[in-house]
Structures are given as structure tokens and as C-alpha cells.
Amino acid sequence: MSQNSPAVEVREVELFERPVTLRLPFKFGAVTLRETPQLFVRARIACGTGEEIGVSAELLAPKWFDKNPDLSNEDNFEQLRTSMRIAADLYQEAGRFSSAFALHAGLQAAHYAACTRNNLNGLIASYGTALMDRAVLDALCRSQGQSIFQAVQSNLPGIDAATTPDLYGTDIAAHLRALPAPERIDVRHTVGMADAITEAELTSRVDDGLPESLEAVIARYGHRYFKLKVGGDTSADIERLGQIAELLDRSTADYRVSLDGNEQFADAAAVVDWIDAVESVPALARLWASTLYLEQPIARAQALEQPVHAIAARKAVAIDESESHVGVFPVARAFGYRGISSKSCKGFYRAILNAVRARQWNAAGSGGDYFIIAEDLTTQPGISVQQDFALAALTGATHVERNGHHYVHGFGDAPLAEQQRFAKAHGDLYATGADGRVRLKIENGSVSLKSLHGPGLAVAAYPDWDELSAVSQPI
Structure with a gap:
């Protein structure tokens, strides 16, 4: 633990929703998300x-944490609310920690046990503590x-190996000091399975002034990832x-892609057959050569039960949905995975410790280039996207998936006064349109992170709390 780590105690927690x-509908895997x-x-x-006030925010995203088709979206929402309520109660009742x-670290086991008793899987449990x-x-x-950035580099939180026995004996503080604090990061644009590729494909339009096809997205934002x-x-x-490659090959001088399988393959052999095809x-030669990695192609139930070395020999493979707890990366590494995702909804400390692992393995010349991939879960402008940008930057990722600004119009239905507060506090990150609505400012395929370097976890403005609905206890 760092010598400058203050003791903390959670005295009150309030939960709200909007x-x-x-x-635009967002189709991933077998799911299409609309609200x-x-x-x-x-x-x-x-x-x-x-005393200080601290904040965080995240979507209650359905059909990602638990993909059971027998559960409704509302069932999924309530699973995540339950995880959040359990965590809030535990943290408030825990008293003072060093x-x-x-x-x-002290509450992790109790939280997971309580979630298990409520039939909640590890990813859902991670949500509450995250x-x-x-x-x-x-x-x-x-x-x-x-x-x-300053806090992590100086280890103000007191990060140690209490939750990661594989890092016992590692100079974690030295690795934290070496983590980056960039002022810009590239944005990796998500192409959902229902998204229009070209303008010519659009038979009907939203006509809200924002891009509706991949072609229009590239023209407006200048993405390279x-x-x-x-x-x-x-x-x-x-x-x-092939349709995507045709557009990228002619419209972008240099580009890189990641391919997200969203657990749609039964096993490694099916992935290898897919790669062969x-x-x-x-016509896919340039796109395949530009592919950085494959993300979670195999269903989570099988992903960590079989080696993926045959896939990794062709293209690096990364874990996402299978990361149900902080101990997964070393296990995945043994099976041939080289990457693991950073998502704020899975845990800030988990991503930082995984970055330490990757740095340590790479420094030791452990037979592979291990890396962190920065992924999105439709994080929204304001608290959520800002905190996720900061985490992705700290892990060393040079590009981060961003899709919330594309599938949701800016701050959505948030009051204009709230939007303007964020635009004023983070003027490098947001732009205000002629209609007064505030949107993410992507220029030449990247965003500025300068305003995220102020005091706090990347947040210098707050929502209109009175406009939000309090999260009640279940009936």
C-alpha cells in the first residue's frame, strides 16, 4: 500500500436512473438494443x-452481462440493480478502511457471495463494485x-496484490508510475450488425443532423479505427x-479494425474454419491484414475450457465477456489469449491490475505481446464516458471503442442546462450544436482528454440530480 493513501469510509450512497x-438500433450478437x-x-x-462527494454512472445494458434468452430486458435491468444495491449496502456498512x-479488496468476496445467493453471475456482480x-x-x-492520472501514478488508492496473488512480489507501484496520462486518444468506431454501410443503403432516415451510415461517419469524424x-x-x-472493406479500402488511407465475435462461435475449430474462409x-485481404485482434469469439461457457493457440497463430485473440473476476487474465493467457478488455462496468482496479500484468509479462519476454483492449458498452456522455476514457488511457490503450455518441443523440433527453454545464466544464471533449444539444467532439478520429486531468475521476460537472428518478428497493 502507498504511504500517501488516506483512510476512507462510505457514509451515504444514493442511486438514480434516467x-x-x-x-439508431444497435445490433450485437443476437440482440438489438433500442432503449x-x-x-x-x-x-x-x-x-x-x-468528506467529499463522489459519482459514477453506467447503462443498465441488457443481454450482455447475462445472455440468457429466457430473461427479458427488464429482468436484466433488475439483475444489475440488485448487484448495485448489494454493493451500496455493503460499502455503507463496511466502516473505515485504510x-x-x-x-x-476487503468487500469483494462478500459482494460476490451475496450476488451468487441472488443467482447473479460474476459479470453482474462486477457491475455493483465497479x-x-x-x-x-x-x-x-x-x-x-x-x-x-496523478492519483493512480502515485498510488493514492493504495493498490496492492491483495486480489491478485499472481502479482505477489511485483513492484506494482513502479508499474503504476509508468502508466500513461495522454491528452488525446483515438476513437474506434463500432459498426453494428444492423448499421448501414453506405448512404445509398438508407431507405429511411432519422434526419437528426448526425451520421446514419458508416460512410457518413467517416466523412464527419475522420476515424482510422x-x-x-x-x-x-x-x-x-x-x-x-466485403461491403465494409470496399468502403474502407477506398475512403481511408490507413485503417485498423478489430473483429468482435460476441460469443457467436461454438469452439476454436469453428473460428479457425471461419478464418480460413x-x-x-x-477482396478481404487488406481488411484482414489491418485486423488487430479477434474479441471473444467463443461463448463464455467454453472460452476458458479449450486452448486458442490455433487461432492465435493467425490473429491475436482477446477475452471480454469471459472476464467474470480479476483472476481471469492469467488463466486466459495459459489458453493462448493475449488481450483482455478494459470496461469501466467490470471494474477500475481490475483493468489497472491487468495493465500491470501485461507490462510485467511483456518486460519479462514471456513469449507474446500482451495487451489491453479498451471496449465500450454504449457509455453515455457525461460521467460514464469521461470515466471510461480516463481508465482506457491509463491502461495504455491508444484507441478506445466508442459507440454511445453514434447510437444515442448526444446527452439524449438530459436537460439542456445540464448538457451545457458539461460542455462548459469539458469544452475540449464536447461541442454544442445549433440546436443547443451537446455532443462528443471527435476530430480527425480522436478526442481530447485535457479537461479530464482536473481533480476527481475525470468529472468536473454533475447531472441535474432532481431530474433523475431514485432507484427504489424491489417490491
Whole structure:
């Protein structure tokens, strides 16, 4: 633990929601998302000798944390609310801990056990602690007048190997000091399976002033990085990838893509067969050569039960949905995976510790280039996207998937006064349109992170709390 880590105590937690309606349907895997609530956390924290307010926010995204088709979207929302309520209660009842990380580490087992008793899987359990930890970190940073970048590099939270026995003996503080604090990051644009590729495909339009096809997205934002969803149906995937390749090959001088399988393949052999088919198509040669990695192609139930070395020999493979707890990366590594995702909804400390692991393995020359991939879950402008940008940047990722600004119109239905507060506080990150609505400012395919370097966890403005709905206990 760092010598400068103040003791912390969570004294009050309030939970709120706001509905979010998508401007375009987002199809990933077998799911098409059109609306979902966003959850907000406001917590009062005792940090050292004083008190501070800390905040966090995340969508209650259906059909990702638990893909059971027998559950409705509302069932999925309530699963995540339950995880959040359990975490909020535990953190409020825990009393004083020697550091923010000690609080996290000390409550992790109890939280997972309580979630298990409520039939909630590891990813859902991660959601509750992820939001609580970010709220605590936000308050801690404010109390010390530090940005999250300064705080992590100096180990203000007191991060140690308490949750990661494989890192015992590692100089974690030295790795934290070496983590980056960039002022810009590239944005990797998501191409959902229902998205129009060209303007000519659009038979009807939203006509809200924002791009509705990949062609228009590139023209407006200048992206160089793209995340392409695939469905595991080889012929359908090849046809769609061919349409995308035709556009990218002629419209972008240099580009890179990631391919997201969203657990649509039964096993490694099916993925290898799919790769064979893709490599046999001349029109996909440049796109395949530009592919950085494959993301979670195999269903989570099988992904960590079979080696993927045959896939990795062709293209690097990364884990996402299978990361149900902080111990997954070393296990995945043994099976041949080289990457793992950073998602704020899975845990801030988890992503940072995975970045430490990757740095350590690479420095030791352990037979592979291990890396962190920065992925999105339709994070929304304001608290959620800002905190996720900061985390992605700290892990060393040079590009991050961003899709919330494309599938949702800016701040959605948030009051204009709230939008303007964020635009004023983070003028480098947001732009205000002629209609007064505030949107993410992407220029030449990247965004500025300068305003995220102020005190706190990347947040210098707050929502209109009175306009949000309080999250009640279940009936």
C-alpha cells in the first residue's frame, strides 16, 4: 500500500436512473438494443480528515452481462440493480478502511457471495463494485486535489496484490508510475450488425443532423479505427465484411479494425474454419491484414475450457465477456489469449491490475505481446464516458471503442442546462450544436482528454440530480 493513501469510509450512497432512447438500433450478437436506463451513483465519502462527494454512472445494458434468452430486458435491468444495491449496502456498512483499494479488496468476496445467493453471475456482480469503486475514487481524488492520472501514478488508492496473488512480489507501484496520462486518444468506431454501410443503403432516415451510415461517419469524424461486429455465419459475415472493406479500402488511407465475435462461435475449430474462409477471399485481404485482434469469439461457457493457440497463430485473440473476476487474465493467457478488455462496468482496479500484468509479462519476454483492449458498452456522455476514457488511457490503450455518441443523440433527453454545464466544464471533449444539444467532439478520429486531468475521476460537472428518478428497493 502507498504511504500517501488516506483512510476512507462510505457514509451515504444514493442511486438514480434516467431512461435512454437510442436514435439508431444497435445490433450485437443476437440482440438489438433500442432503449435502456442509465444508472447514477452519488456517494458521500470520508477521505482522511474530511468528506467529499463522489459519482459514477453506467447503462443498465441488457443481454450482455447475462445472455440468457429466457430473461427479458427488464429482468436484466433488475439483475444489475440488485448487484448495485448489494454493493451500496455493503460499502455503507463496511466502516473505515485504510485505503480505497483496501475497501474494494476487503468487500469483494462478500459482494460476490451475496450476488451468487441472488443467482447473479460474476459479470453482474462486477457491475455493483465497479460503480461503487469509481465513486469512492472520484471522492478520494477530489479530497486530495488530484486528477485520476496523478492519483493512480502515485498510488493514492493504495493498490496492492491483495486480489491478485499472481502479482505477489511485483513492484506494482513502479508499474503504476509508468502508466500513461495522454491528452488525446483515438476513437474506434463500432459498426453494428444492423448499421448501414453506405448512404445509398438508407431507405429511411432519422434526419437528426448526425451520421446514419458508416460512410457518413467517416466523412464527419475522420476515424482510422473500427470495431466490426460479426455473427458467426460465415457466408453472411463475408458478404458484410466485403461491403465494409470496399468502403474502407477506398475512403481511408490507413485503417485498423478489430473483429468482435460476441460469443457467436461454438469452439476454436469453428473460428479457425471461419478464418480460413475469410483469408480465401481476395477482396478481404487488406481488411484482414489491418485486423488487430479477434474479441471473444467463443461463448463464455467454453472460452476458458479449450486452448486458442490455433487461432492465435493467425490473429491475436482477446477475452471480454469471459472476464467474470480479476483472476481471469492469467488463466486466459495459459489458453493462448493475449488481450483482455478494459470496461469501466467490470471494474477500475481490475483493468489497472491487468495493465500491470501485461507490462510485467511483456518486460519479462514471456513469449507474446500482451495487451489491453479498451471496449465500450454504449457509455453515455457525461460521467460514464469521461470515466471510461480516463481508465482506457491509463491502461495504455491508444484507441478506445466508442459507440454511445453514434447510437444515442448526444446527452439524449438530459436537460439542456445540464448538457451545457458539461460542455462548459469539458469544452475540449464536447461541442454544442445549433440546436443547443451537446455532443462528443471527435476530430480527425480522436478526442481530447485535457479537461479530464482536473481533480476527481475525470468529472468536473454533475447531472441535474432532481431530474433523475431514485432507484427504489424491489417490491
